[in-house]
Amino acid sequence: MGAVIEVDAVSKRFGALAVIEELSFSLEEGEALGVVGPNGAGKTTTLNMIAGDFRPSGGSIRFDGQDVTGFSAYRRCKLGIGRTSQIPRPFEGLTVFENVLVGASFGGAHRGHVARDLAVDALRRTGMISKANVRAGQLTLLERKRLELSRALAAEPKVLLLDEIAGGLTDGEVQELVETIKSIHASGVSVIWIEHIVHALLKVVDRMLAMDCGRVLVQGDPHEVMASDEVKNVYLGSED
Amino acid sequence: MIRTQNHVQRATGTSKLLGGLAALLVAWLAVLATGDVASTQTKIVEMCVFVVLASMWNLLAGYTGLVSIGQQAFVGIGTYALVVFANGYDQDIYFSVLPAALIALVAAVPIALLAFRLRGGYFAIGMWVIAEVVRLLVKQYKADPIKGGSGTSLNVPVSLYPKVDRFQTTALIALALAVVAVSVVALLLRSRVGLSLQAVRDNEAGAAGLGVNVYRERFFVFMIAALFTGAAGAVWYLLKIRVQPDTAFSVGDWTAPIVVMVVIGGIGTVEGPVIGAVLWYLVRDYVTSSDSVIHFSDEWYLIYTGLIALIVALYAQRGLWGALQDRFPRLQVFPIQRRLVVGDEVAVRGEDEGNG
Numbered sequence: 001m002g003a004v005i006e007v008d009a010v011s012k013r014f015g016a017l018a019v020i021e022e023l024s025f026s027l028e029e030g031e032a033l034g035v036v037g038p039n040g041a042g043k044t045t046t047l048n049m050i051a052g053d054f055r056p057s058g059g060s061i062r063f064d065g066q067d068v069t070g071f072s073a074y075r076r077c078k079l080g081i082g083r084t085s086q087i088p089r090p091f092e093g094l095t096v097f098e099n100v101l102v103g104a105s106f107g108g109a110h111r112g113h114v115a116r117d118l119a120v121d122a123l124r125r126t127g128m129i130s131k132a133n134v135r136a137g138q139l140t141l142l143e144r145k146r147l148e149l150s151r152a153l154a155a156e157p158k159v160l161l162l163d164e165i166a167g168g169l170t171d172g173e174v175q176e177l178v179e180t181i182k183s184i185h186a187s188g189v190s191v192i193w194i195e196h197i198v199h200a201l202l203k204v205v206d207r208m209l210a211m212d213c214g215r216v217l218v219q220g221d222p223h224e225v226m227a228s229d230e231v232k233n234v235y236l237g238s239e240d
Numbered sequence: 241m242i243r244t245q246n247h248v249q250r251a252t253g254t255s256k257l258l259g260g261l262a263a264l265l266v267a268w269l270a271v272l273a274t275g276d277v278a279s280t281q282t283k284i285v286e287m288c289v290f291v292v293l294a295s296m297w298n299l300l301a302g303y304t305g306l307v308s309i310g311q312q313a314f315v316g317i318g319t320y321a322l323v324v325f326a327n328g329y330d331q332d333i334y335f336s337v338l339p340a341a342l343i344a345l346v347a348a349v350p351i352a353l354l355a356f357r358l359r360g361g362y363f364a365i366g367m368w369v370i371a372e373v374v375r376l377l378v379k380q381y382k383a384d385p386i387k388g389g390s391g392t393s394l395n396v397p398v399s400l401y402p403k404v405d406r407f408q409t410t411a412l413i414a415l416a417l418a419v420v421a422v423s424v425v426a427l428l429l430r431s432r433v434g435l436s437l438q439a440v441r442d443n444e445a446g447a448a449g450l451g452v453n454v455y456r457e458r459f460f461v462f463m464i465a466a467l468f469t470g471a472a473g474a475v476w477y478l479l480k481i482r483v484q485p486d487t488a489f490s491v492g493d494w495t496a497p498i499v500v501m502v503v504i505g506g507i508g509t510v511e512g513p514v515i516g517a518v519l520w521y522l523v524r525d526y527v528t529s530s531d532s533v534i535h536f537s538d539e540w541y542l543i544y545t546g547l548i549a550l551i552v553a554l555y556a557q558r559g560l561w562g563a564l565q566d567r568f569p570r571l572q573v574f575p576i577q578r579r580l581v582v583g584d585e586v587a588v589r590g591e592d593e594g595n596g
Contacts, residue, residue, distance in 0.1 A: 051449060077451040089446030091439045093508065097580040102439045105432055107451030113246075120246050120582065132580040155451055 002065070004029045004159055004190050005050060005081075010059035012045055012214075019045050020214040022059070027159065032191040034205035034222060036198060038234055042214040043194045044086055047161050050192070051083040052076040064158070077107040082157025084148035086164045086194075092137030096128055099136050099147055100154045107155025122154035126180055142173045146180075153184065160184065162193040166200050178203050198226060210234070249579040250430070258573040266419055273411035276404055281411040285479045287521045288414035292421040292472040293494065294501045294513035296465040299425055301499075302508035303437040304458045305444060307360075309495055310367025311469050313351065313374050316489035318344045318470025319477050320378060320386060327385035327395045334409060337474045344470020345463055352462045356455070368491060375489035391484030394477055410478040417475055421468045426510050426574035428464070433457065434576065441508055497542060503549040506559030510574045515561055520545060 003026040012020040020042045027033050035043050049056050052073035060069045068076055077083075082103075091099050097119060104110050104118040123129040126146045131139065136147060145165050152160060162181070166174045178200050185191050185204060195201045201208070201222065208222035210231045218230045225231060272280050293311070300306040321343035325336035351370055358366040382388035396406060428434050439447040440454055448454050477483055487493055497520065505516020524545075527536045536544065556563050565571050 053445065053449070073445075073448040074451050074453045077449060083449055085446070085449070089443040089449075091442035091446065093442050094435075094438055095577065095579070098435060098438075098578055101578065102435055102447065102452065103450040106436055106447075106453075109451070111432065116246060116248060116580075120580070129582060132582065151450055 002029060003027060003062075004031075004064055005192070006062040007046070007050065008060045008062065010046070010049060010056045010061060012042070012049060012054075013057045018214060020049075020056070023211075023214060023216065024059075025209055025216055025219065027190055027192055029158075030188060030190055031207060032185045032193065032205045034201040034208045035192060035194045035211060036196070036201070036208065036226075036231070037211035037217070040213075041211040043211055044163055045214075046211070047083065047163050047192065047194060050076075051081055051161055074106070077155055077157075078109060080156070080158035081161065082107065082152035082155050082159065083161035084145070084152050084163060084165050086167070088141075088144035088148050090136035090139065090144055090147055092135065095133050095135055096139070096143075096147055096150075097123065097132040100128075100150050103151040103154035104156075107152075107157075118156070119154050122150045125153060125183065126150040127176070142169055142177075145169070145177070149177075149180065149184075157189060159190045159192065162191065162195070164194055164196065166195055166197045174200050202226070247581050249581055250577075251575040252570055252572065252579075254570050255572045255575040258571075259575075262573055266415065269415055270412065273415055274408055276408075278403070278407050281407040282479060283521075283525065284411045285414040285475065287518060288411075288418035289472045289476045290498070290501065290517040290521055291418045291514050292468050293498050294505070294517040295421050295425050295510075296468045296472075297495070297498045298502045298507055298509075298513040299428075299437075299461055300465050302502065302513075303429070303441045304454075304461050305360075305440065306458055306462060307364045308355075308367040309364045309491060309499075310355075310369070310371035311465070311498065312489050312491055312494040313367070313371035314344045314348065314466045314469035315473035315476075315494050316371070316374060316378065316485065317347050318473035319483055319488040320485075321470070322474040322477060323385055323392060323394060323483055327392065333394060333396060333401065333478055334413060337413065337471055337478070340474040341467050341471035344473075345467040347470075348463055348466030351466075352459055356458065356462075368495075371489055371491065375485050378485045378489070389485055391482065391486075394481045394483065396481060407479065410475065413478070414475050417468070417471055421472075422510070422514055424464065424468070426576065429510060429576045430574070433460070435578075437461065438576075492542075496546075500542070500545045500549040502559075503553050504545070504559055506561030506563075506565075508558065509561045509565070510576065511572070512559050512561035516559065519560075 005027040007023055007025050010020055010023045037043050048054060050061055052071055060067055063079055063081060100119040100122050101115060104115040108118055110118055123132055126149050128146050128150050131143060139147060166177055174197060181204055193201060193205060205222050208225040209219040210217040210225055212234050217234060218225055218228050269284055273284050297311055300308055318340045321340035322336050325331045325339050326333045355363055355366050355370060378386060379389040385392060429437060436447060436452040436457055439452060440457060444454055501516035501520045502513045506512025524541050526532050527534055527541055528538055552559055
């Protein structure tokens with residue numbers, strides 16, 4: 001199995017501020033990769049560049065071997081890069097079902113009953129089916145996060161990018177979400193998951209990548225990475 | 241256990257009832273249009289033209305975030321294209337509305353390519369600048385049939401176009417245009433494209449992240465708006481006859497009242513702009529007539545309604561229709577929403593009842 005996402009020497013500068021510097025890593029097909037790091041490490045910026053929200057200042061991003069660096073967000077979604085946003089971006093005037101139907105109709109490029117059934121399936125997998133006809137503007141935070149996941153799934157992604165999807169939820173809610181993400185991963189979707197709630201990550205991911213100051217600090221076995229001195233230093237400060 | 245297919249419900253009882261009432265209203269207006277009261281026909285034309293303009297501006301601003309302050313460009317282009325076809329090429333004035341609208345559509349292509357490079361407030365002002373440039377260019381064209389800044393008149397010899405006949409025909413065309421324009425907006429929003437337009441309205445980045453090509457949707461909507469805005473301008477001048485660049489391309493005569501109507505009626509809804517335009521027009525008709533109890537000049541009316549629009553924009557962003565919908569969630573004339581009926585869930589409920 002080859003790499004499905006390859007981030008190659010990617011940099012991102014906002015004016016004089018270098019957020020990402022020469023960042024390289026890859027995601028294998030079927031893999032679940034966890035990304036940790038302190039605030040400002042450049043995790044969300046990296047995810048946004050993979051999703052196509054903005055372009056890198058340097059370097060390239062490949063998806064399934066194809067260079068997608070210059071592709072806009074909608075094209076990447078159609079290719080199979082799905083994402084959820086740290087701050088949910090629901091279509092508040094539409095119902096939950098209609099929100100998910102957007103993903104099925106445009107990301108998935110389906111019509112009629114195929115799109116509808118795809119949306120229904122995504123709603124079931126994320127436990128949102130009972131809310132199908134509720135306006136998205138009326139949802140709670142957990143429901144909004146589930147809706148993000150549901151919409152992304154309906155677009156039939158090969159890779160799912162999750163940005164702090166468990167943030168702000170109670171322990172019970174996190175547990176539910178972990179089960180949902182596990183089952184999505186088990187169905188063959190590759191996952192990159194940025195999260196501060198490490199115990200949730202450890203239940204799902206195959207590999208962990210720790211970032212700091214726009215660089216890869218350390219990557220490898222999730223438990224080893226979390227126990228490493230580098231990660232401890234970044235989170236707790238070094239002794240020397 | 242009976243398994244039924246999942247299906248999507250569109251029309252509701254309310255939408256059928258209100259849709260029927262709307263159809264009756266149109267029929268009544270058609271009867272009035274074929275009458276012989278010139279003042280009534282004038283009102284129908286003016287109201288219908290603004291219904292078209294407001295619906296189109298709302299399609300742009302309310303659904304794709306294209307807040308244009310330059311739609312008068314297309315009113316003017318449609319108007320002057322009408323003059324060129326009718327006066328310059330001696331075509332039937334009514335028939336000339338069609339090519340006039342198409343000219344507005346064609347003109348919209350380079351305008352979009354230029355203006356779409358700008359975003360938000362810059363786009364709004366950029367469109368205004370473009371409209372001003374077109375106005376100034378038209379003023380420079382001093383030859384027939386445009387006759388520069390002093391303007392011209394649509395050629396309507398009484399032998400060919402008797403006044404009663406012209407007022408009737410124009411009122412019917414205006415009514416038909418309004419019905420077609422509002423139907424196009426409603427059908428568009430009901431469609432797959434409409435779903436993405438509503439998504440773009442609510443969250444542009446979110447829509448793009450789910451595979452919606454926002455640029456293409458905007459371009460498409462901009463073309464439709466130009467087509468109908470051009471047609472509306474042409475129809476207006478079938479009645480008004482006298483054409484001048486300063487009025488045909490006036491931001492104050494066209495885009496300013498349109499914005500007020502859409503904001504008060506309810507931006508981002510199909511019904512809102514129609515209600516806004518009709519209400520704005522009817523109230524203006526009342527307060528500007530000399531025998532009314534409360535009397536304003538046209539200018540003061542625009543100032544007052546502008547203030548109301550400002551208050552609505554600050555405190556009730558979805559306008560009159562939005563406020564009504566918040567109170568009565570099932571209220572809709574045009575069935576745009578999709579209600580999911582999950583097949584086997586119904587069956588499961590049936591099973592539960594059996595056990596109980």
